[in-house]
Amino acid sequence: MPTPTHDPEHFEPRWLERSLDRYYTWGLVFMVILIAAFPLYKLREPDLRAEAKTARQQEYVATGSTQFATNCASCHGENGTGGTAPTLNSSQFLTQTTDEQMSLIVAGGISGSDMSAWGIDYGGALTDQQILQIVTYIRSLEADAPSIPDWRRGAKAP
Numbered sequence: 001m002p003t004p005t006h007d008p009e010h011f012e013p014r015w016l017e018r019s020l021d022r023y024y025t026w027g028l029v030f031m032v033i034l035i036a037a038f039p040l041y042k043l044r045e046p047d048l049r050a051e052a053k054t055a056r057q058q059e060y061v062a063t064g065s066t067q068f069a070t071n072c073a074s075c076h077g078e079n080g081t082g083g084t085a086p087t088l089n090s091s092q093f094l095t096q097t098t099d100e101q102m103s104l105i106v107a108g109g110i111s112g113s114d115m116s117a118w119g120i121d122y123g124g125a126l127t128d129q130q131i132l133q134i135v136t137y138i139r140s141l142e143a144d145a146p147s148i149p150d151w152r153r154g155a156k157a158p
Contacts, residue, residue: 057136064137067130071118080141082148082156085114090151094142102135103128 068080072088080088087093106126107119118124119131126134146157 060133060136061140063130064133064135064140067126067134068137071126072134075114077154077156080138082151082154085154087148087151087154087156088138089141089145089157090148091142091145092147092149093151094139094145099135099139102138103131106131106134 068076069078072080073083075083075085076088077083082089105115107117107124107128108122109115109117109124116124118126120127148155148157
């Protein structure tokens with residue numbers, strides 16, 4: 001005859017078990033909320049990034065405009081419209097030159113010309129971010145840039 005087995009007595013008080021059950025339940029509720037929130041966030045994220053990029057672009061254009069007026073306009077003319085240096089507000093210049101090329105020209109200058117180096121790494125006064133702001137400003141002129149075939153000599157728009 002088998003001997004009767006006794007289940008061990010419950011070692012946790014009932015109130016503690018109910019408390020743990022409440023924590024488990026709330027944990028599951030929050031997990032479901034998070035699982036539901038991630039797809040919603042993923043739907044909204046591209047718009048947030050686009051808005052942030054637009055805001056940064058506008059900020060860089062405004063700051064770059066000030067930097068350009070302070071450091072570049074004396075040679076390139078107000079708004080890059082020409083002067084003793086090449087006309088930067090020219091459709092020919094803006095379509096033929098990449099942002100990276102512009103950054104390198106501003107940072108390192110052009111040997112044998114009056115274009116000195118403006119980047120800190122080359123002995124100038126501008127940080128990489130300031131140079132990027134100037135390039136962003138110059139690039140913002142592209143939409144309304146007139147055709148100036150003789151832009152390299154600082155010619156102005158007819």
